[in-house]
Amino acid sequence: MEFVFVGRSNVGKSSVIRQLTGKRVLVGRRPGVTRKISRYHCGKIDIVDMPGFGFMAGVSREAQEHVKT
Numbered sequence: 288m289e290f291v292f293v294g295r296s297n298v299g300k301s302s303v304i305r306q307l308t309g310k311r312v313l314v315g316r317r318p319g320v321t322r323k324i325s326r327y328h329c330g331k332i333d334i335v336d337m338p339g340f341g342f343m344a345g346v347s348r349e350a351q352e353h354v355k356t
């Protein structure tokens with residue numbers, strides 16, 4: 288089974304995944320910390336962390352377009 292966390296940037300997706308899994312999930316105060324799809328194996332469940340939709344601080348326009356794609 289797979290749970291995919293999607294939503295706007297900086298709303299706490301990665302923080303929730305960190306709490307749920309106890310793994311070292313990268314979280315940050317600025318939007319745009321999660322830029323790649325990350326998969327965390329938890330027994331029979333896979334939790335997937337996605338980059339957020341919307342503004343990313345300090346990320347080039349080109350890189351933002353890449354994330355969106």
Ligand SMILES: Nc1nc2c(ncn2[C@@H]2O[C@H](COP(=O)(O)OP(=O)(O)O)[C@@H](O)[C@H]2O)c(=O)[nH]1
Pocket residue numbers: 295296297298299300301302303313314315316317318319320321339
């Ligand atoms: N006040 C408050 N801040 C939170 C909460 N959850 C996460 N944050 C903070 O929101 C910021 C963004 O969190 P992050 O998990 O990286 O968001 P993501 O971009 O959706 O993955 C970080 O500074 C977190 O510490 C919460 O429940 N309450």
Ligand SMILES: [Mg+2]
Pocket residue numbers: 300301302313314320321336337338339
């Ligand atoms: Mg994140």
